[in-house]
Amino acid sequence: MRVVMFDKFFHDFYFGIVEKEGYKLILEGLGNTLFISLCALIIGAVLGTVVAIVKISKSKNVFMVLLKLLCSLYTTIIRGTPILVQLLLAHFAIFPAIYKNAPIVLTAIIVFGINSGAYVSEVIRSGILAVDKGQTEAGRTLGLSSFKTMRLIVLPQAIKNILPALGNEFIALIKETSIVAYIGIRDLTRAAQQITGKTYEFFAPYITVSIVYLMIVIGLTQLLGLFERRLRKSDNR
């Protein structure tokens, strides 16, 4: 019985992925998934850091107060609405109004980058707040500006502490990109759909792309682990 099941799987796999050239679709999908994820991840990390620092600032400057309000609004709205709705809204309503014929991949990158930034900002904010106040005071008494103190003293310690949580965010981001098929991007998930359209068989294509997603996430986890070990060099434990 079991042998028959495996036999059928390998037959379907061969038929869909090799004979019907599903591997080409998967490779193209993999490229799109990786490209969108990586670009969104970078945008999210930069945006998240900036928003976190703005939210933590105690400045009473009018400009800063307004910026803080804007940042609060941003995290509230982005975290309060589904990413799929944001994607559809951007693709069908916002982009046609401000940038006609925007490449759909660019739309996806921007939507996922902005979305990820909202979550990352809260993670980074918690990391910054967890660094002892004495660290900031020590930096400032040495004559460093608040910006340099943040960049050279507080942020490196914060990032070390939040790396596992940040890893979670990145993993979630990669898997969330599987909804880009809704706006017509041929990502990994879409590739599986297209293969089923050729073979009328669902098991093999979806298992195949699941394994590809899994490989990406395992690779990322390894990379983060390596980075974390380097940062923990100073811990002596």
Added chain:
Amino acid sequence: MITVNNLNKFFGKNHVLKNINETIEKGEKVVIVGPSGSGKSTFLRCLNLLEVPTSGEIWFEGFNISSPKTDINLHRRKMGMVFQQFNLFPHLTILKNITLAPVTLGLESEQAANARAKQLLDRIGLTDKATAYPSQLSGGQKQRVAIIRALAMQPDVMLFDEPTSALDPEMVGEVLVVMKELAEAGMTMVVVTHEMGFAREVATRVMFIDEGVILEQNEPKTFFSEPKHPRLVDFLSKVL
């Protein structure tokens, strides 16, 4: 060198410093003593604006540093500070801890800063710890490194906020020795401490603060042998 005019500090409704007027001259070693919660640490932290005064002025080397128009970062370079909890940067090596500020601020090349950091480490006998991280040092070693980290900026005055209070008793001595050497070298120092022996031996002036007011101050001999204010008599009877 430092002049304090009508300094008041509130934490919420709590009036921590009450209209303090004080001058600290170049070369003085002022030791501030007093019960906990008296405002002595807050007073010290006001001197380099770590606490922003609610009202009043702080003048340092001819500049009103409490004015919002002053670039406080420039003046803080000249005011070293040592904390109770050391506050070494745990993610950086000892050498980097010492050279970070002078190099980042462009005061010295990295090579020059490294060379001077090694000299300073040599002075406190910790040359072999240059590449270690703070977590590998004992409390006394950390505090000595914190002192030379402040010295690496070549400050004109050093502020000490209870530098030995977080140390094991047997490590207090090694930190006090470094501070004493610094005093002998002519550094202007303001020290908040509970070490009465240090006050007696090193201070040029001892100041008693209670409930946000400087109740009494004198040169150490008279301060300890002939206290006048009843509150100080009471305090000394408990700590000596």
